[in-house]
Amino acid sequence: MHPRLVALFALAAAACASEPPPSQPVFASVARTAPLQFQYPIIDGRSWLSADTLRGRPTVLGFLTTYDLASQAQARFLNGIARRVAGRVQIAAVMLERAENRPLLIAFRDGLDLAYPVAMADADVIGGAGPFGDVHVVPSTVVLDAEARLVWRKRGIAQEEEIEKVLRDL
Numbered sequence: 001m002h003p004r005l006v007a008l009f010a011l012a013a014a015a016c017a018s019e020p021p022p023s024q025p026v027f028a029s030v031a032r033t034a035p036l037q038f039q040y041p042i043i044d045g046r047s048w049l050s051a052d053t054l055r056g057r058p059t060v061l062g063f064l065t066t067y068d069l070a071s072q073a074q075a076r077f078l079n080g081i082a083r084r085v086a087g088r089v090q091i092a093a094v095m096l097e098r099a100e101n102r103p104l105l106i107a108f109r110d111g112l113d114l115a116y117p118v119a120m121a122d123a124d125v126i127g128g129a130g131p132f133g134d135v136h137v138v139p140s141t142v143v144l145d146a147e148a149r150l151v152w153r154k155r156g157i158a159q160e161e162e163i164e165k166v167l168r169d170l
Contacts, residue, residue, distance in 0.1 A: 032149045032150070035148045036144065038050060038130070038131050038132075040122060041119060042119050043095075043109065048119075049117055057089055057090050058144065058146055058167055058170050059092065059148070060081065060092075060144075060163055060167070061093070061094055061132070061142050061143075062075060062094070063136070063139060064138055065096050065138045066097060066107075066108045070138065070139050071138050072108075073157055074139035074141065074158065075093060077158065077159065077163070078114075078141075078163075079115055079116070080160050081164060085167070089167055090116075092116050092118070092119060093116065093119065094120075094121045095108070096125065096126050096136060096138060097121070098120075099120060105118060132153070133153065135153070139158070143163065143166050151170065152166045
């Protein structure tokens with residue numbers, strides 16, 4: 001293959017990467033915000049993921065997509081945490097995908113055997129706005145305290161140990 005063509009493919013692959021550019025901080029321990037307000041439909045079509053349904057216990061939310069390998073890894077890490085802390089901490093995924101991708105979201109959930117709710121984000125969150133700030137870099141993970149206040153955020157893969165340390169420090 002021609003060297004210029006190889007370089008072009010390498011640049012294209014780098015441009016499609018889901019990790020944030022090096023100039024963006026990937027970790028932010030944030031000052032507790034005011035309680036957040038949000039509501040996203042669970043992909044089962046029968047219930048909602050909202051600030052009201054999550055209040056009372058700390059919550060870990062993963063902002064993911066179906067087409068990203070890092071999102072799949074993050075979903076599995078969250079699954080490990082969910083199985084260890086069932087009943088004490090809530091885990092959920094918020095998928096940055098449009099409603100017409102619901103069949104893909106169901107396949108993602110079922111294929112990874114996720115033990116936590118999977119919801120669909122709204123247009124604001126998909127666009128990088130909304131109550132969680134800029135979480136459209138996938139994967140992104142946030143931790144909310146028992147009052148639904150944002151206390152921690154990370155862009156890029158968050159290891160289970162990192163998340164569990166944040167939860168212990170709450």
